[in-house]
Amino acid sequence: xxxRRPLRHHWILAAVCLTAALFSIDALWIPVKAEVAQILLAxxxxxxxxxxxxxxxxxxxxxxxxxxxxxxxxxxxxxxxxGSSGRNLAFGPTMVNSTPVDKTDDRILSGHRxxxxxxxxxxxxxxxxxxxxxxxxxxxQVSWLEAVDIGxxxxxxxxxxxxxxxxxxxxxxxxxxxxPMRWVVTAVPFGQNTNVAKNxxxxxxxxxxxxxxxxxxxxxxSSY
Amino acid sequence: xxxxxxxxxxxxxxxxxxxxxLSIRDELEKxxxxxxxxxxxxxxxxxxxxxxxARLSIRxxxxxxxxxxxxxxxxxxxRTASANDEQWGLQLTSTTGQYTQxxxxxxxxxxITGLIARVEITQKFSNQGNEWAEGIYRFPLPQGAAVDRMYxxxxxxxxxxxxxxxxxARRVYEKARDNGQTATLVEQQRRNQFExxxxxxxxxxxxxxxxxxxxxxxxxxxxxxxxxxxxFTPRWTPGQVSDGIPLTAALIGAALRxxxxxxxxxxxxxxxxxxxxxxxxxxxxxxxFAAIESRYHDVDIRQVDNGYQVELLDPGAxxxxxxxxxxxPALQAIPSASLTTFNDGDSVYxxxxxxxxxxxxxxxxxxxxxxxxxxxxxxxxxxxxxxxAALLHALxxxxxxxxxxxLQFNSVTEPLYDQSVPVTQTSLYMAQNFITSLQANGGTDMxxxxxxxxxxxxxxxxxxxxxFVTDGAVGNESQLLQRVAADLDNSRMFTVAIGHAPNxxxxxxxxxxxxxxxxxxxxxxxxEQQMSxxxxxxxxxxxxxxxxxxxxxxxxYPEIIPDLYAGEPLWLIARLPAEPTIISLCGEFNDQQxxxxxxxxxxxxxxxxxxxxxxxxxxxxxxxxxxALMFGADRELTQLExxxxxxxxxxxTRHTSLVAVDKTPRRDVSETFGQANVPGLLPAGTSSQLAxxxxxxxxxxxxxxxxxxxxxxSFSLLWFSGSRLPTVPRHS
Numbered sequence: 001x002x003x004r005r006p007l008r009h010h011w012i013l014a015a016v017c018l019t020a021a022l023f024s025i026d027a028l029w030i031p032v033k034a035e036v037a038q039i040l041l042a043x044x045x046x047x048x049x050x051x052x053x054x055x056x057x058x059x060x061x062x063x064x065x066x067x068x069x070x071x072x073x074x075x076x077x078x079x080x081x082x083g084s085s086g087r088n089l090a091f092g093p094t095m096v097n098s099t100p101v102d103k104t105d106d107r108i109l110s111g112h113r114x115x116x117x118x119x120x121x122x123x124x125x126x127x128x129x130x131x132x133x134x135x136x137x138x139x140x141q142v143s144w145l146e147a148v149d150i151g152x153x154x155x156x157x158x159x160x161x162x163x164x165x166x167x168x169x170x171x172x173x174x175x176x177x178x179x180p181m182r183w184v185v186t187a188v189p190f191g192q193n194t195n196v197a198k199n200x201x202x203x204x205x206x207x208x209x210x211x212x213x214x215x216x217x218x219x220x221x222s223s224y
Numbered sequence: 225x226x227x228x229x230x231x232x233x234x235x236x237x238x239x240x241x242x243x244x245x246l247s248i249r250d251e252l253e254k255x256x257x258x259x260x261x262x263x264x265x266x267x268x269x270x271x272x273x274x275x276x277x278a279r280l281s282i283r284x285x286x287x288x289x290x291x292x293x294x295x296x297x298x299x300x301x302x303r304t305a306s307a308n309d310e311q312w313g314l315q316l317t318s319t320t321g322q323y324t325q326x327x328x329x330x331x332x333x334x335x336i337t338g339l340i341a342r343v344e345i346t347q348k349f350s351n352q353g354n355e356w357a358e359g360i361y362r363f364p365l366p367q368g369a370a371v372d373r374m375y376x377x378x379x380x381x382x383x384x385x386x387x388x389x390x391x392x393a394r395r396v397y398e399k400a401r402d403n404g405q406t407a408t409l410v411e412q413q414r415r416n417q418f419e420x421x422x423x424x425x426x427x428x429x430x431x432x433x434x435x436x437x438x439x440x441x442x443x444x445x446x447x448x449x450x451x452x453x454x455x456f457t458p459r460w461t462p463g464q465v466s467d468g469i470p471l472t473a474a475l476i477g478a479a480l481r482x483x484x485x486x487x488x489x490x491x492x493x494x495x496x497x498x499x500x501x502x503x504x505x506x507x508x509x510x511x512x513f514a515a516i517e518s519r520y521h522d523v524d525i526r527q528v529d530n531g532y533q534v535e536l537l538d539p540g541a542x543x544x545x546x547x548x549x550x551x552x553p554a555l556q557a558i559p560s561a562s563l564t565t566f567n568d569g570d571s572v573y574x575x576x577x578x579x580x581x582x583x584x585x586x587x588x589x590x591x592x593x594x595x596x597x598x599x600x601x602x603x604x605x606x607x608x609x610x611x612x613a614a615l616l617h618a619l620x621x622x623x624x625x626x627x628x629x630x631l632q633f634n635s636v637t638e639p640l641y642d643q644s645v646p647v648t649q650t651s652l653y654m655a656q657n658f659i660t661s662l663q664a665n666g667g668t669d670m671x672x673x674x675x676x677x678x679x680x681x682x683x684x685x686x687x688x689x690x691x692f693v694t695d696g697a698v699g700n701e702s703q704l705l706q707r708v709a710a711d712l713d714n715s716r717m718f719t720v721a722i723g724h725a726p727n728x729x730x731x732x733x734x735x736x737x738x739x740x741x742x743x744x745x746x747x748x749x750x751x752e753q754q755m756s757x758x759x760x761x762x763x764x765x766x767x768x769x770x771x772x773x774x775x776x777x778x779x780x781y782p783e784i785i786p787d788l789y790a791g792e793p794l795w796l797i798a799r800l801p802a803e804p805t806i807i808s809l810c811g812e813f814n815d816q817q818x819x820x821x822x823x824x825x826x827x828x829x830x831x832x833x834x835x836x837x838x839x840x841x842x843x844x845x846x847x848x849x850x851x852a853l854m855f856g857a858d859r860e861l862t863q864l865e866x867x868x869x870x871x872x873x874x875x876x877t878r879h880t881s882l883v884a885v886d887k888t889p890r891r892d893v894s895e896t897f898g899q900a901n902v903p904g905l906l907p908a909g910t911s912s913q914l915a916x917x918x919x920x921x922x923x924x925x926x927x928x929x930x931x932x933x934x935x936x937x938s939f940s941l942l943w944f945s946g947s948r949l950p951t952v953p954r955h956s
Contacts, residue, residue, distance in 0.1 A: 090922070113920055
């Protein structure tokens with residue numbers, strides 16, 4: 001005689017089921033948020049251009065759109081945010097520099113490797129990048145692509161040098177987050193021949209790859 | 225069933241574990257059955273089996289449930305962990321107000337005698353805040369530097385640092401700090417990183433710290449070379465590295481002024497007095513130099529009585545780039561040795577250098593070259609490309625009489641030929657094909673590759689050279705090194721490290737044991753230059769199978785004497801019981817027996833050294849003790865031994881620190897004390913700021929896949945368990 005009785009673990013199973021569902025939604029929410037935020041940000045960008053420098057994409061936002069990054073070859077257009085905090089990164093690529101976007105020539109943008117900056121994987125040397133800021137539009141050409149260990153190297157911002165650097169985590173398809181590697185794409189103003197740097201006699205500083213020799217550097221205190 | 229079990233127990237001497245473990249429920253059932261025997265009789269064997277199955281399936285479910293819960297917990301942890309990363313690495317140093325800003329100026333004094341550089345770095349700090357401060361700052365030193373001195377100058381008082389055991393030093397420092405005394409502590413953190421702590425710097429007060437170290441000047445390709453690191457940051461260098469940074473070349477006899485155009489450095493206005501750098505280097509030598517070059521700085525070179533004096537030309541120089549000096553003496557064409565000794569009363573310290581002959585004095589010999597390439601997963605991408613380029617370059621450099629072979633390894637080892645073959649058009653073609661078709665995949669199983677390479681039948685009469693191209697991403701370093709040591713026999717091992725962060729310690733050690741040399745290729749465009757340098761050297765082994773007879777029982781380093789190649793010197797340092805009368809050297813030169821005696825008192829150069837020799841010897845001994853750890857030396861014993869040597873010779877190591885304390889307390893203990901981390905002292909290139917790398921991955925895909933998997937599994941379990949699985953009948 002076999003009784004059909006609901007398993008006594010049912011409630012645990014149900015809980016597991018529910019939690020898993022919540023986690024799935026939580027995970028899906030990230031790319032959804034990333035996309036939706038871009039739409040709202042594009043609106044605030046137009047307001048910024050229209051002369052309202054404090055236009056917020058949504059009422060409670062603590063960031064604002066500062067630039068548009070375009071990659072003509074890949075047909076991409078993304079709104080860049082101010083401040084590279086984890087929260088801002090969820091909404092779009094962010095500007096690492098703390099100086100206002102038009103106050104520096106050495107701009108560094110960072111983005112998530114699995115949302116906005118996934119395209120960095122497809123960038124090639126010679127690709128054209130366009131950065132539109134309230135101050136105007138500039139075109140850059142990708143000149144260096146490299147993987148960097150953050151334990152070994154540091155980002156240096158040299159305000160007088162004109163270049164655009166895109167940063168994201170590396171490897172692109174790693175299952176876990178928080179690894180020490182970053183993918184660094186350095187682009188110099190379009191038309192500037194990078195070979196000039198080799199026999200530079202003009203005395204003018206020509207941009208080079210942002211990160212230098214490995215193994216020659218030292219880790220900064222973790223508290224910096 | 226329990227009754228049956230009991231019956232079985234009586235009959236059989238052994239029991240199955242499942243039957244042994246009875247749950248409380250079973251016990252209760254047993255009790256019930258004992259009180260009511262009818263129940264037990266009613267139960268058929270079939271039900272019993274069913275029941276057992278049911279219990280088993282519940283256990284499986286338990287297990288699955290447990291696993292699912294574990295996966296969810298992991299997911300939860302990942303979520304919260306990444307949520308904590310929000311503020312990570314986003315602040316720019318020195319622009320935030322949260323740190324006390326300390327300005328610094330640096331003065332460097334370098335005295336170079338023979339192969340030893342004595343460097344003293346004096347840095348001025350000033351507390352620009354209105355509070356008493358403790359500063360913590362890290363500074364870089366070249367690899368292998370022997371730090372042995374520290375002075376601090378507070379006001380007019382000069383305190384000298386003392387080497388003490390690490391824990392003791394820290395206690396002394398902390399006590400002094402809490403007492404309000406000015407104190408400094410220097411600790412070694414890693415092989416080439418040191419940390420200074422400074423306690424009780426008064427408001428608006430200046431303090432001067434001098435750190436002194438000894439360092440061996442490196443020598444290769446006919447010139448000596450010294451690099452003094454000045455920043456923590458790898459400096460971005462204008463132009464491309466491969467093309468060579470323009471050198472300051474000043475030929476002796478010609479104008480003793482450098483002609484190099486140094487790239488302008490951008491200094492924000494109003495800031496230019498901070499981080500100022502002054503530097504003076506004295507090259508003490510009886511010999512004339514062919515050239516002195518400063519790579520990154522404009523320098524003024526003067527000939528003085530006892531050598532040359534090099535000074536920075538630019539009064540506005542700042543510590544934004546490493547100082548890099550090289551100088552070239554004239555050379556004889558035959559290996560010549562120079563000996564320096566120092567007698568401290570108890571023992572004699574001797575430094576022996578064998579200068580390499582010029583390449584043209586040596587006849588090239590045919591060799592057997594075995595190229596081993598790592599094609600494991602970690603080499604994927606740029607690394608493999610560099611390795612391939614390096615190998616193709618190596619193929620091109622083979623001579624017509626050479627033999628060669630190629631091996632690739634990942635999880636499995638695949639040789640091109642079973643044994644080395646002569647260099648022919650066909651074999652080269654095969655090798656090129658082999659190299660270009662390589663793909664990176666799988667694990668790094670280095671040991672079998674080494675083993676099979678070294679076990680291949682040797683070609684009689686040829687020296688075997690193993691060139692190992694890898695990123696060295698291995699975990700079992702010590703085993704591998706032991707294998708190299710055991711199997712190498714008379715072969716030579718050259719290591720070519722590839723990629724951004726190769727395991728350079730392992731690679732260097734392997735080359736050391738293998739009496740070869742080590743190079744590092746960090747970028748594709750370095751392949752040509754680095755490989756040419758390596759090849760130029762290994763093509764012409766100048767002096768091989770070197771033996772040194774020091775006379776009495778000597779303790780010398782390196783313990784394995786490498787071959788002497790054109791362009792590389794041989795350098796040995798020893799501690800001897802007494803002044804050496806004669807040191808005999810032997811070896812093979814151009815395929816012939818070569819002997820040389822160096823007379824202790826009147827060796828070429830005839831320099832009598834200073835106590836620096838003893839310190840350098842101690843530094844080498846400590847390094848060798850540290851290395852022995854990799855070969856399974858006892859950790860505690862080694863630590864004791866290192867501490868002993870370090871205290872005897874006054875050296876800063878991982879287990880000993882330099883501490884200096886001012887006797888008089890200066891800060892009233894009741895006054896507030898701000899602890900400042902001092903990033904403002906970091907790369908003092910004022911033109912630039914440092915930024916952290918933000919964390920730029922969300923990991924949403926992994927989370928989604930994992931949680932969907934759990935969802936699916938738990939849902940199907942829920943669906944099926946209710947209806948299909950047999951359950952236990954209720955007895956109540």
